[in-house]
Amino acid sequence: MTRKIRVVHYLNQFFGQIGGEDKAGMHPMDKAGHVGPGMSFAAALKDQAEIVGTVICGDTYFGENMETATKEVLDLIVKYEPDLVIAGPAFNAGRYGSACGAVCAAVAEKLQIPVVTGMYPENPGVDMFRKHIHIVETEGSAAGMRQAVPKMAKLALKLAKGEPTDSAVDGYLTRGIRKNYFAKERGSARAVEMLVRKLGGQKFVTEYPMPQFDRVDPNPAIRDMSKARIALVTSGGIVPKGNPDHIESSSASKYGKYDLEGIDALTAASHQTAHGGYDPVYANENPDRVLPVDVMRDLEREGVIGKFHRYYYATVGNGTSVANAKKYAAAIAKELVEAEVQGVILTST
Amino acid sequence: MRLELGKIRIKDVQFGPETCVRDGVLYVDRAAVERMVLEDDRIAGAGVELARPGEEIRIIPVKDVIEPRVKVAGPGGVFPGMVSKVDTVGEGRTHVLAGVAVVTTGRIVGFQEGIIDMTGPGAEYTPFSRLNNVVLVCEPVAGLPQHEHEAAIRMAGLKVAAYLGEAGRDVEPDEVDVHECLPLLEQAAAYPGLPKVVYVYMLQSQGLLHDTYVYGVDVKRILPTLIYPTEVMDGAIVSGNCVSACDKNTTYHHQNSPVIHDLLARHGRDFNFIGVVITNENVTLADKERSSNYTTKLVEMLGADGAIVSEEGFGNPDADLIMNCTKLEKKGIRTVLVTDEYAGQDGASQSLADANPLADAVVTAGNANEVISLPPMKKVIGHPEAANVIAGGWDGSLAGDGSITAEIQVITGCTNELGFSYLTVREI
Numbered sequence: 001m002t003r004k005i006r007v008v009h010y011l012n013q014f015f016g017q018i019g020g021e022d023k024a025g026m027h028p029m030d031k032a033g034h035v036g037p038g039m040s041f042a043a044a045l046k047d048q049a050e051i052v053g054t055v056i057c058g059d060t061y062f063g064e065n066m067e068t069a070t071k072e073v074l075d076l077i078v079k080y081e082p083d084l085v086i087a088g089p090a091f092n093a094g095r096y097g098s099a100c101g102a103v104c105a106a107v108a109e110k111l112q113i114p115v116v117t118g119m120y121p122e123n124p125g126v127d128m129f130r131k132h133i134h135i136v137e138t139e140g141s142a143a144g145m146r147q148a149v150p151k152m153a154k155l156a157l158k159l160a161k162g163e164p165t166d167s168a169v170d171g172y173l174t175r176g177i178r179k180n181y182f183a184k185e186r187g188s189a190r191a192v193e194m195l196v197r198k199l200g201g202q203k204f205v206t207e208y209p210m211p212q213f214d215r216v217d218p219n220p221a222i223r224d225m226s227k228a229r230i231a232l233v234t235s236g237g238i239v240p241k242g243n244p245d246h247i248e249s250s251s252a253s254k255y256g257k258y259d260l261e262g263i264d265a266l267t268a269a270s271h272q273t274a275h276g277g278y279d280p281v282y283a284n285e286n287p288d289r290v291l292p293v294d295v296m297r298d299l300e301r302e303g304v305i306g307k308f309h310r311y312y313y314a315t316v317g318n319g320t321s322v323a324n325a326k327k328y329a330a331a332i333a334k335e336l337v338e339a340e341v342q343g344v345i346l347t348s349t
Numbered sequence: 350m351r352l353e354l355g356k357i358r359i360k361d362v363q364f365g366p367e368t369c370v371r372d373g374v375l376y377v378d379r380a381a382v383e384r385m386v387l388e389d390d391r392i393a394g395a396g397v398e399l400a401r402p403g404e405e406i407r408i409i410p411v412k413d414v415i416e417p418r419v420k421v422a423g424p425g426g427v428f429p430g431m432v433s434k435v436d437t438v439g440e441g442r443t444h445v446l447a448g449v450a451v452v453t454t455g456r457i458v459g460f461q462e463g464i465i466d467m468t469g470p471g472a473e474y475t476p477f478s479r480l481n482n483v484v485l486v487c488e489p490v491a492g493l494p495q496h497e498h499e500a501a502i503r504m505a506g507l508k509v510a511a512y513l514g515e516a517g518r519d520v521e522p523d524e525v526d527v528h529e530c531l532p533l534l535e536q537a538a539a540y541p542g543l544p545k546v547v548y549v550y551m552l553q554s555q556g557l558l559h560d561t562y563v564y565g566v567d568v569k570r571i572l573p574t575l576i577y578p579t580e581v582m583d584g585a586i587v588s589g590n591c592v593s594a595c596d597k598n599t600t601y602h603h604q605n606s607p608v609i610h611d612l613l614a615r616h617g618r619d620f621n622f623i624g625v626v627i628t629n630e631n632v633t634l635a636d637k638e639r640s641s642n643y644t645t646k647l648v649e650m651l652g653a654d655g656a657i658v659s660e661e662g663f664g665n666p667d668a669d670l671i672m673n674c675t676k677l678e679k680k681g682i683r684t685v686l687v688t689d690e691y692a693g694q695d696g697a698s699q700s701l702a703d704a705n706p707l708a709d710a711v712v713t714a715g716n717a718n719e720v721i722s723l724p725p726m727k728k729v730i731g732h733p734e735a736a737n738v739i740a741g742g743w744d745g746s747l748a749g750d751g752s753i754t755a756e757i758q759v760i761t762g763c764t765n766e767l768g769f770s771y772l773t774v775r776e777i
Contacts, residue, residue, distance in 0.1 A: 131697065167777050174776040178692035178700060178716045180757075181775060182473075187687055187768025188607035191657050191712040195685040196619045198710050199544045199655045207773060208690065208711040210704040249460045250593065250740035251694070251718055251756060276460030276740040277664065279557030279591075281495055319593065319663065319740060319758065321693030321718065 005049035005160045008077045009038045010087035010103050012096045016056030024095075026058035028069065030076040037145060041086060044153035049160065053080040055103075059095040062102070069099075070106045077107060084160045085111075089118030089148045090125060092140040097125025104133040114159035118148045119173075126173060134159065134172045228342040230299075231309035233332060235317030235325075236283065236290035236349045237275030238266070247316055249276025255315035255328045257335070260308070265294035277318030278349050290347055309341050317348060351529040352579035353442040355421070355522030359449045362399050362481035370516045375449055377483055382509055386487055391501040394488035398730045400452070400467050401481050405727035407471075408484055410462030410735040411761045412453040412499075413506045413588050414477050414599040417446040417514035420583065428584040430565020431504070432511045439530075439579035444517040450480045450601055451513065453506040454731035455487040458499050459558045461740045463594020463761035464723070464753070471723040474763040476770055477601070484730050485509055499558055503589050507600070528613060530577045533624065537652060540621040544654040547624050548608050549644055549673055550576075553592050553661040554629035560589040561598075561661075563627060573628035573644040578609045581625070592662045593740045595717045595763040596689050602762065607769045608657050608687070624651055628673070630666040641672035649680050659687040660766045663717070667702040678707040689714040689764035690774055694756065700774075715764040715772035717741065718756050725751030 013023040015036045034042045034051040042051050055076045062069040077085060085107045087100035097119045104115035109132075118136040119126050126135055136155060138148040155170045167174045183190065190207075197204040222228050239247060245256040263270070266287035273283040273290060288294045291312060300308045313332045317325070336344060358373055365376030379397045386395035400406040420426045423441015426433025452465065465477045472478035487505050489498045531539060552561040554568040561568045563576070563586050576585065586603040609625065616622040628644045631637065648656055656677055660670045667688070674684050690700035690713055700716070718741075729751070736747040741758025748754070757763050764772060 176697060177777050178690055178696035178774045179777045180715045180719050180772055182771045183773045184771070186607060186611075186771050187712050187714045187765070187773065188611040189768070190773075191608060191659075191685045191687050191768050192611045192615060194710050194712060195546065195655050195657055195683070196615070198683050198685060199546075199620065204710060206709055206711045207713045207775075208688070208700060210706055210708050210711075211699050246744040248743045249738055250758065251691075251743075253743070276738070278555070278559070279459065279495060282557075317664070319691050319718070321691060321698035323693055323698035 005083045006081060007049050007051045007084045007086060008080050008082040009034060009041060009051050009054045010100060011036060011054060011056050013056060013058045018056060024058040024060035027061055028055060028057040028072045028076055030055045040149045041153055044150050048157055059099060062099040063095045066102060070102050073103050074106050074110060083113055084156055085115045086152060086156055087117040089138045089152065090123060091138055091142055091144060092120040092123050094124045097123035098128060101125040101129030105129050108133055116152050116156040118152050121173060130173050131176045136172045222343050225305050226303055227306040229307040229309055229340060230305045230343045230345065231336055231341045232291055232296060232312040233344050234291050234314045234347045236347055237273040237316040238271055238287045238291040238314050239274050241270055241272050243274045247274045249274060249316060250319040252316040252320045255313055257311050257313050259311055260293060261310055263293060264297050266291060275316045275318055275349060290349065350439050350577045350579050352439055352582060354526040354582060355442060355444045356447040356524050357444060357517045357520050358523045359446050359481060362449060362483060368513065368516050370520045375446060375516060385508060385512060386485060386505045389501050389505060391490055391493055391497055392487050392505065393490040396486040398484040398486060400484055400730060402467060402479050404467045406467045407726040407729045408452055408454055408465040409731045409733055410454060410457045410739055411465050412458060412462050412502050414601040415451045415506050415510040416601045416604045417449055417451060417510045418584060419444050419514035419518050421518055427511050427514060428507045428587055431562060431587055432507045435564050438583035438585055439577045443583055444522060446514060446517050448481055450477060450482050451506050451510040452482045452484045453487060453502050454484060455502065456489060456732060457735045458495060458502060459591030460738055461591045461593045464759050465761050466723055469724050470721060471760055474757055474760045476762050486730060495558065499589060499591060507587060528579050530579055536623050540617055543621045545623045545652055546612065546620040547626060547648050547651055547653040547656045548612060549656050549658040550625055550627045551660050551669060552627055552629055553590055555632050555665060558591040562587050562589055568629045569631055571629060573626055573640055573647055576625050576627050578613060578625055581606050581609060593758050594761045595758045596662060596766050598661050598767055599762060602765060602767050602769050607767050608659055630669045632665060637669050637672055641669060641676050644673055645676040645680060648677060648682055653682055655683040657685050663689065663691055664702050671703040671705050671708060674708045675705050685710040685712065687712045687766050687768045689766050690716045691718055692716045694718045694720050712768060713774045714766055714768060714770060716774050717758040717764045721757050723753040
């Protein structure tokens with residue numbers, strides 16, 4: 001017989017049977033075997049998995065010391081060498097939900113093992129962690145324990161065995177991951193049907209719910225440009241000739257940092273574009289058209305700007321995911337701030 | 350405007366001593382086609398290959414796909430303003446070699462040409478794996494500028510499609526579809542009890558190899574205007590695009606424009622389909638504002654209650670899509686949008702470059718960033734190394750054994766935003 005899957009269960013002070021709100025400040029502790037709702041999980045996991053240990057922590061302690069508490073809980077969990085971690089369910093308890101989410105996310109990241117928790121969709125822990133972990137949808141209160149446990153146990157076993165999961169079948173909250181599949185009707189027919197429903201005031205389901213957009217407020221203006229250090233950053237793909245970093249023509253997986261020391265203007269011999277979203281003829285003829293090094297040098301000589309920053313950064317915006325673009329921007333911004341750059345001119349295509 | 354569309358079902362394509370259709374087989378005079386392509390002195394080399402469904406063949410890099418058609422009655426000829434004179438088309442009778450396409454390939458024009466696999470996992474993602482393809486391998490003369498190169502290959506494809514279409518002129522079609530579109534006021538009065546619906550057909554016009562032509566006019570230079578659905582069926586709109594393979598509308602897509610067909614299918618029953626507005630996707634803000642204002646005005650002028658708006662391409666045109674949508678919705682005209690997504694290879698990123706809560710009814714044709722592995726094929730028509738540079742591929746996409754790992758973005762027609770295909774997305 002194969003070895004049973006080793007499970008650690010995370011609970012707060014209340015479900016961990018330590019006490020109520022008066023015990024919410026307790027530090028993490030562990031107990032061998034299952035505690036409280038762990039008994040129903042043990043039953044639902046049957047002979048396939050065993051709860052080898054339970055880690056309990058007070059909600060207030062966790063909430064007020066998120067970073068240390070996560071680490072302390074993680075250390076206790078590791079001791080049991082688990083294959084799987086189950087947390088909660090937390091129902092609509094906000095602090096408990098956030099703790100379950102944080103513990104699961106940390107376990108998934110550090111131990112690389114499957115995790116499952118359960119929450120009511122409006123629990124603040126859902127928005128914080130739904131993209132990182134599997135959160136089974138539960139009722140708002142502990143009255144929903146009887147329905148929650150078998151769903152969570154079933155999903156946990158599937159994950160532990162590496163079986164495919166599906167939010168609709170397994171009852172977890174969607175993780176915001178867009179996954180392709182082939183529909184029964186072609187897109188145009190679905191569009192016509194959706195319009196008929198919309199015009200008729202009937203219920204319809206959009207296939208792409210619009211996201212909330214990040215809007216960035218501009219920084220205050222630079223008061224004295226003649227003393228400012230200005231850098232160029234581009235998503236137009238201008239790279240040294242030969243594209244030494246092999247930045248992709250679309251869906252760029254990286255950005256490049258390139259030296260402009262001693263360069264007065266870009267030429268067809270020195271630079272080119274790596275961008276695949278536009279006709280490169282004009283950019284390759286004169287790369288200054290996308291990355292205006294020539295004009296920046298003029299401004300520097302004329303004293304309009306204090307200093308033109310020695311390095312420029314370039315990536316390809318074409319089809320590059322917003323998440324990646326954000327990551328590159330954060331890294332580039334950090335270096336620019338460290339280099340005491342006060343202003344950046346962003347050029348696209 | 351009444352058009353009879355006679356479909357001749359072609360079940361196989363073969364080379365033969367003369368180009369003709371016999372018993373559902375299209376025979377192609379290979380030498381004649383090659384000569385025709387070489388008439389253009391911008392093209393130095395021309396080859397013709399056949400690729401049938403199920404064959405272990407990969408075509409790469411694919412520029413355009415075109416359906417052979419021929420005008421047998423009524424004014425004008427196919428591809429007016431490109432191959433035929435600029436007569437207004439869409440009336441009379443047109444024969445279609447259904448099940449056949451002309452596919453253009455050769456040295457890559459831009460970064461954004463695609464792949465058609467005739468079998469294997471890639472074949473599922475492209476509608477063109479189900480056609481009998483006559484593939485033109487066109488190699489340009491040395492030093493030909495890209496715009497000239499694009500124009501030469503575009504014209505070669507259209508010319509050969511028109512030439513092959515001629516073979517169907519005197520063949521009795523297997524079925525005849527009749528489409529009748531009335532003058533606007535009559536059409537609007539036809540079904541007083543039904544809501545009026547317009548199709549807003551966005552055409553790629555970012556320029557720099559991202560171009561579409563209507564009656565031979567570069568769409569960048571039009572104001573949004575009206576067109577009868579049947580004009581589109583006669584090839585009034587053709588592709589000059591090197592936008593990403595997955596969501597560029599090939600000429601074949603325009604000829605078989607699916608929103609038009611699916612609106613016509615329910616016309617007079619669920620709504621009154623009163624017209625098509627074609628608009629562009631230019632790059633400057635002023636152009637975007639002007640075109641979306643003008644589109645909205647036209648749709649309102651037509652008295653529409655609802656509109657389907659389809660996009661072509663992604664990123665920059667997402668702004669046009671959202672402008673068209675929000676301006677129409679603010680006029681009380683209900684919209685459904687057709688687009689695709691760039692949600693990252695892991696599907697976790699934001700899918701469009703623009704968004705608005707008024708866009709509450711969206712059909713998606715798939716996440717173009719999803720990665721696929723395409724096994725090696727026995728035969729490759731074209732240039733397999735293009736896989737390393739086309740949009741959706743990367744340095745190393747083409748492995749030593751001939752297999753390709755890339756985003757599905759590289760597959761021609763895979764996330765078509767006219768809604769031609771079945772691929773879509775759900776959240777997990």
